[in-house]
Amino acid sequence: MRRSIAGRLLFWFLVIALIPCAILTAITARIAASSLEKSVRDTLVQTAAGKAGELEAYAGERVRDGAALARGPTVVQAVRDLARAAESEDDPRGRLNAAAAAVTPYLTYVAQAFGYEQLLLIDKTGQVLFSLAETIPPGTSLTAGGLASSELATGFDRAKTLLQSDLSGFQQYGAARQPLAFVTCPVFDEGRLTGVLALGLGPQRIWQVLSDFSGLGETGEVVAGQFAGDSVLVTTPLRHMDDAAFRLRIPLGIDQSVAIQQAASGTRGFGTLRDYRSHEVVAAWCYLPSFRWGLVVKQDAAEAYGLVRFQRSAIIALSLATIIGVTLAALVVARTISGPIRTAMAVARQVAGGDLRASVDVTSDDETGALLSAIQTMTSDLRGLIGRIQHSSVALMSTATAIQATASEQQQVMADYGASTSQAVAAVKQISVTSQELVRTMTEVNDMAGRTGKMAADGRSDLAGMDGTMRTLAESTSSFGAKLATISERAANINLAVTTITKVADQTNLLSINAAIEAEKAGEYGLGFLVVAREIRRLADQTAVASLDIERMVKEMQYAVSAGVMEMDKFAEQVRAGVHEIGAVSGKLSGIIEAVQGISGRFGQVTEGMRAQSQGAEQIREAMVRLADGAGRTAGALDDFNSATVHLREAVGDLKEEVSRFTI
Amino acid sequence: MVPRQTRMQLLTFSIAGEPYAIEARLVIEVLPLVPARPIPQVPDYVLGIFTYRGDLVPLIDLGRLIGAGPPTQRLSTRVIVVEFHPLRSAAITAAAVRLGLVAENVISIRGAEEADASLPHLQLVTAPYLGQVLRIGGGTVQLIDLARLLPPDLLDGLCPPTPAGPAEGRS
Numbered sequence: 003m004r005r006s007i008a009g010r011l012l013f014w015f016l017v018i019a020l021i022p023c024a025i026l027t028a029i030t031a032r033i034a035a036s037s038l039e040k041s042v043r044d045t046l047v048q049t050a051a052g053k054a055g056e057l058e059a060y061a062g063e064r065v066r067d068g069a070a071l072a073r074g075p076t077v078v079q080a081v082r083d084l085a086r087a088a089e090s091e092d093d094p095r096g097r098l099n100a101a102a103a104a105v106t107p108y109l110t111y112v113a114q115a116f117g118y119e120q121l122l123l124i125d126k127t128g129q130v131l132f133s134l135a136e137t138i139p140p141g142t143s144l145t146a147g148g149l150a151s152s153e154l155a156t157g158f159d160r161a162k163t164l165l166q167s168d169l170s171g172f173q174q175y176g177a178a179r180q181p182l183a184f185v186t187c188p189v190f191d192e193g194r195l196t197g198v199l200a201l202g203l204g205p206q207r208i209w210q211v212l213s214d215f216s217g218l219g220e221t222g223e224v225v226a227g228q229f230a231g232d233s234v235l236v237t238t239p240l241r242h243m244d245d246a247a248f249r250l251r252i253p254l255g256i257d258q259s260v261a262i263q264q265a266a267s268g269t270r271g272f273g274t275l276r277d278y279r280s281h282e283v284v285a286a287w288c289y290l291p292s293f294r295w296g297l298v299v300k301q302d303a304a305e306a307y308g309l310v311r312f313q314r315s316a317i318i319a320l321s322l323a324t325i326i327g328v329t330l331a332a333l334v335v336a337r338t339i340s341g342p343i344r345t346a347m348a349v350a351r352q353v354a355g356g357d358l359r360a361s362v363d364v365t366s367d368d369e370t371g372a373l374l375s376a377i378q379t380m381t382s383d384l385r386g387l388i389g390r391i392q393h394s395s396v397a398l399m400s401t402a403t404a405i406q407a408t409a410s411e412q413q414q415v416m417a418d419y420g421a422s423t424s425q426a427v428a429a430v431k432q433i434s435v436t437s438q439e440l441v442r443t444m445t446e447v448n449d450m451a452g453r454t455g456k457m458a459a460d461g462r463s464d465l466a467g468m469d470g471t472m473r474t475l476a477e478s479t480s481s482f483g484a485k486l487a488t489i490s491e492r493a494a495n496i497n498l499a500v501t502t503i504t505k506v507a508d509q510t511n512l513l514s515i516n517a518a519i520e521a522e523k524a525g526e527y528g529l530g531f532l533v534v535a536r537e538i539r540r541l542a543d544q545t546a547v548a549s550l551d552i553e554r555m556v557k558e559m560q561y562a563v564s565a566g567v568m569e570m571d572k573f574a575e576q577v578r579a580g581v582h583e584i585g586a587v588s589g590k591l592s593g594i595i596e597a598v599q600g601i602s603g604r605f606g607q608v609t610e611g612m613r614a615q616s617q618g619a620e621q622i623r624e625a626m627v628r629l630a631d632g633a634g635r636t637a638g639a640l641d642d643f644n645s646a647t648v649h650l651r652e653a654v655g656d657l658k659e660e661v662s663r664f665t666i
Numbered sequence: 667m668v669p670r671q672t673r674m675q676l677l678t679f680s681i682a683g684e685p686y687a688i689e690a691r692l693v694i695e696v697l698p699l700v701p702a703r704p705i706p707q708v709p710d711y712v713l714g715i716f717t718y719r720g721d722l723v724p725l726i727d728l729g730r731l732i733g734a735g736p737p738t739q740r741l742s743t744r745v746i747v748v749e750f751h752p753l754r755s756a757a758i759t760a761a762a763v764r765l766g767l768v769a770e771n772v773i774s775i776r777g778a779e780e781a782d783a784s785l786p787h788l789q790l791v792t793a794p795y796l797g798q799v800l801r802i803g804g805g806t807v808q809l810i811d812l813a814r815l816l817p818p819d820l821l822d823g824l825c826p827p828t829p830a831g832p833a834e835g836r837s
Contacts, residue, residue, distance in 0.1 A: 508698075508741040511773050515677065515696045518775040522675040522690045532675075539774065 007343075008336035015332040019324060027317050035310045042306045043272055045217055046286035050299040053224060054288050056211050061169050061292035064185050064203060067116055069167040072187035072199040080105040081123055081189045081197040084131035098140060102132050109134060113201075119182055120175075120202025124158060126195055135202075137178040149175075154200060157186035161198045169292055171228055172205060172237060174248065180204055181248050183293070205237070205247070208293075212238045222301035225277075227252065227262045228294055234259075234266045237295060242279060252278060261285040265296025274303055342370035346377050357665045358385045380527075387524050388664045391531065394513065395658045398538075402651045405506055405545075409644050412499045416637050419492045423630045426485045429478050430623045436475060437616040443468065445609060465588050472581050479574050482622075486570065489563050489629070496556045496636070503549040503643070510542035510650075534657050541650045548643045555639060559632040566625040573618040580611055676800070677746065678807060680771035682734030685807045687800065688746065688767075690775055692812055697745040699768065700725075712824070716766060718747055724824040725766040726816070732793070737770050744772040750812040752821050763825040765815070776802055 071077060083104070087097035113121045113134055123132035128145035130138055144155045157170030167187040174181045182202040189197045212224040223241040227234040236250040243250065252259045259278045264271060265287035272286045277300060284307075285300035345362060352360040362378045364371050443464060517535040521528030587608060675690035702714030702725040711730035715722045725745065729737045737743045746767045788796040797809035816824070 504741070511742075512696055512698065512744065515772065515775055518675065519677070519690050519693045519695065522775075535775075543773075 007340045008333060011336045011339075012329060012332040015328045016325065019328045020321070023321065023324060027321070031310075031313060031317060034313055035307075038307065038309055042284055042301070043286070046284060046299050046301065047272060049217055049224075050286045050288050050297060053211060053214075053299065054290055054297055057208060057290055057297075058292050060207065060211070061290075064116075064201070065167045065169055065187075065292075068185035068187040068199060068201050071112060071116075071201070072167070072189045076105070076108055077123070077199055078189055078191050078196070080109070081125070081131065081199075082191055084123060085125050085196060088125065088129065088131060095141075098131070102140065105132065106134075116201070117204075117207070118201045119180075119204045120178075120184075120200075122154075122184075122200035122202070123189075124198045124200060126162065126197055128155075128158060131197065135178070137176045154184050154186075157184050157200065158198050161186035161188045162195065165195065169203075171294060172248070180206075209238055209247070212297075215241065218299070218301050219305050221283075221305045222299070225259075225262055225298040225300065226290070226293075226295045227266050227298075228296070229266050234262050234296065236262070236278075250278065259298075261287045261298040261300065262296050265289055265298050267296070339370065342366070342374055346370075346373055349374075349377050349381065353381055353384070356663045358388060359665060384524065384527055384664075385666050387520060387528070388661055389666050390520070391517070392658070392661045392666075394517065395654055395661060398510070398513065398654045399651070399658065401506055401509070402647060402654055405503065406644070406647045406651065408499050408502055409640060409647055412496060413637070413640050413644070415492050415495055415499075416633060416640060419489060420630070420633050420637070422485050422488055422492075423626065423633055426482055426489075427623070427626045427630065429482050429485075430619060430626055433475060433478055433482075434616065434619040434623060436471060437612065437619050440468065440471060441609065441612045441616055465584060469581070469584050469588070472577060472584060476574070476577050476581070479570060479577060483567065483570050483574075486563050486567050490560065493556050493560050493563065496552065500549045500552050500556065503545060503552075507542045507545040507549065510545065511539055514539035514542060530660075534653070534660070537653055538650075538657075541646065541653060544646050545643070545650070548639060548646055551639045552636065552643065555632055555636045559629060559636065562625055562629045562632060566622060566629065569618060569622050569625060573615070573622065576611070576615050576618055580615060583608055583611055674777075676776045676802075676807070676809075677772070678774055678776055678802075679728075679746070679769035681729050681732050681769060685805060686728075686769070686810055687776070687807045688748065688810050688812065692748050692750050694747045694749050694764070696772055697747060697766075698741075699739070699743055700745055700766075702766075708824075709820070712820075713768065716745075718764070718766065721764065723747065723764045723766050725768065727768045728810075729768070729770070731815075737768055740770065742773050743768065743770045746772060748812055752816075752825075753813050753818060763821070765812075765825075776807075 080101075083101045084098060087101040088094055090097050109121050109123075109132070112118075119135065120137065121132075121134040122130055122138060124144065125131050128143055130140050130142045130144070133140050133142075138149070138154075142149060144150065144152075144158050149155055152175070153170040153173040154175070157168055160168045160170075165188050167185060170184045170186060172181040172183045182204065185201040185203065187199045187201075188195055189199055208226075212226055215222055215224070218224075221241075224238065225236060225240060226238045227236045229235075230251065233251040233253045235248060236246050236252065238247055240246040240250070252262060254263055258276050258280060260275050261271075261273070261277070261283075266289075268289045270288045272284075274282065274284050277283045277285070282303040283300040284303050285298050287296060287298040289295070290297050349360045349362050358381055360381055362374045362381075364375045364378060514535045517538070518532055521532040521535055524531070676687040677690045677693050677696070678685055678687045680686065697718075700716050702716040704714040705712060711727045713725040713727050716725050717723075727736065729735055746769060747764060748767060749762050749764045751762050787798050790796055794814040795811050797811035800807050800809055
């Protein structure tokens with residue numbers, strides 16, 4: 003449970019926290035990286051373009067200076083004088099030196115003023131007429147000898163043939179301190195080419211421009227190179243290799259320093275590649291047409307993209323910190339939620355096991371606190387309810403026992419009643435037999451009186467016997483009346499018992515309604531008890547119906563007894579009338595004996611009375627049979643009632659057993 | 667053991683032979699008919715007050731209130747003790763009040779899942795306490811709205827709204 007809640011919380015916390023964070027970070031990193039790349043590229047390309055522009059401007063300036071100088075009258079005159087001196091027949095060297103000495107001060111001044119390392123005046127055949135420095139002595143020919151294939155010779159040819167100023171490549175000339183590049187300018191005298199002015203430039207000024215690494219960080223540098231056969235000759239001192247200038251050669255076609263190879267071959271570009279040290283660098287390159295150099299501005303990729311790497315590691319660190327923080331927060335939240343739930347679960351298990359003594363400590367006032375307090379309230383309510391039910395079931399049990407005792411008593415009463423009825427039936431039967439016997443006797447008497455008066459004396463004794471019989475009959479009648487009174491009394495007792503049962507049924511019904519109301523208030527926990535309450539109510543209804551049946555049967559019985567009593571009264575009156583008749587008969591018997599013949603009619607009246615008596619006895623017997631019938635039905639109803647009471651007891655027993663499952 | 671979910675239990679009874687009902691959750695207890703001490707100068711359906719669990723509770727005859735005459739004295743004629751929150755005439759904290767209601771044939775509780783509440787709520791000015799008519803089994807039963815049973819000023823008089831409210835004696 004706890005692991006499940008914690009796991010889910012952790013999962014969703016991480017999902018909610020990390021997905022937007024990751025997306026945002028990826029977008030930001032991508033934007034930052036591309037913007038940084040763009041800025042690096044812009045810096046390198048602009049630096050390359052700036053330096054190229056600066057060097058081109060420098061070269062153009064130098065070339066224009068040279069052109070202007072070559073057109074100056076001093077130079078034109080000097081070339082004319084020197085050429086003439088060189089062509090003279092006698093002592094050309096001495097005349098040449100003299101002419102040179104004449105122009106040396108001016109040209110020395112010019113060279114120093116413009117910063118030239120060397121200044122040559124060459125005639126149109128390629129012979130050096132004048133040299134400011136000793137490295138190329140006057141008289142040296144450019145068309146033959148060691149200088150024939152030099153950069154200076156190429157520049158001379160270009161100036162002579164194209165008739166315009168040009169800048170040659172750098173080259174080491176003899177014992178000079180440094181390589182020189184020459185600005186070669188044609189010298190015209192009156193429209194004809196008379197010679198070439200060659201001005202030697204040192205590389206310091208260019209190196210100064212190229213050694214400015216501002217904006218290129220710790221590892222950035224500028225590399226310049228020119229073609230030299232099947233390799234590219236680096237023409238600048240390098241940041242990482244001080245003596246590289248005019249010494250380091252990069253063969254064409256290797257995968258190192260592709261940038262300088264491409265730049266020297268005249269292309270312009272940008273890219274990430276490997277330099278002469280085999281380091282990965284970011285480079286921008288272009289071509290310097292004036293110098294015929296390739297120019298590469300580069301920076302180590304590690305430094306250029308350092309910020310991107312820093313940003314990446316910062317993002318990873320931040321993500322790790324977020325994951326740890328989110329995990330801790332999820333665990334804390336899961337603990338605060340799952341703790342009270344576990345407590346509630348333990349209490350619920352205890353209650354489910356039937357132990358209602360469980361109690362909960364409510365410490366917080368949030369939702370879980372409310373849950374615990376609700377469980378606390380529920381448990382205590384349930385405890386009270388079960389307690390009341392147990393109490394009620396005990397009371398119900400004693401009530402059911404009382405009902406059963408009453409029913410037993412009633413059965414006893416019914417048994418007594420049955421016995422009384424049997425006695426009454428026997429008595430009536432005796433009466434009936436006696437009556438019939440009487441009728442027969444009377445008939446015989448009548449017959450005898452009718453046939454012979456002699457038998458009147460016998461008839462008199464018969465009358466005495468009849469008188470005794472009549473007395474017995476009167477006694478039986480009064481005994482029977484007393485028995486009927488007993489039956490009536492028992493019936494009243496039954497009524498009393500029925501009233502008690504009705505009251506019990508009423509109380510049971512009331513109890514079941516209140517139990518159902520309590521069950522309703524107990525909510526879901528009362529549903530089971532609701533069913534029990536409904537069963538109790540049904541039992542109460544059955545009990546009420548049974549008592550109604552009993553009441554009805556007892557009423558029928560009482561009615562039958564009343565009818566019997568009435569019949570008995572009538573019969574007793576008839577018996578009294580019979581006795582009276584017998585008295586009259588007995589009193590008149592003497593007269594009868596005297597006048598037997600006239601007696602016959604009176605005997606007829608007696609016989610008639612006796613027949614009426616017999617009929618009355620028959621009616622009583624029928625009433626008694628009905629009474630016995632009623633008693634039988636009452637016994638049956640009592641059996642039903644008894645079994646209903648047993649049901650009630652069983653139901654109450656089940657209820658008690660159900661409730662005893664709970665410990666309060 | 668638990669049957670399906672029941673929504674509402676109804677305590678049913680009769681007035682002049684017609685079936686009526688009250689929601690069982692508003693009923694505290696059903697008692698046998700008890701004698702009440704009469705109160706002078708009140709409508710005839712206020713039978714008086716009686717003591718219930720130490721409190722004095724007004725006893726109302728639903729038969730006379732609805733206009734059907736006094737109830738017959740039978741065992742099933744009983745007192746329904748109810749507790750509810752009345753609609754007070756003044757804006758006072760509506761504390762719960764208790765009433766004893768006398769009705770006939772108070773013998774059963776019916777589950778509301780048997781009931782069909784599709785019939786409309788009655789809106790009678792002369793008898794505002796008549797609520798929904800529910801269909802239970804084959805017949806219909808009239809639900810009594812306890813909150814509108816008595817006129818508000820009569821209820822205020824019988825159960826004066828005190829700040830403390832009636833004591834909660836139930837556990």
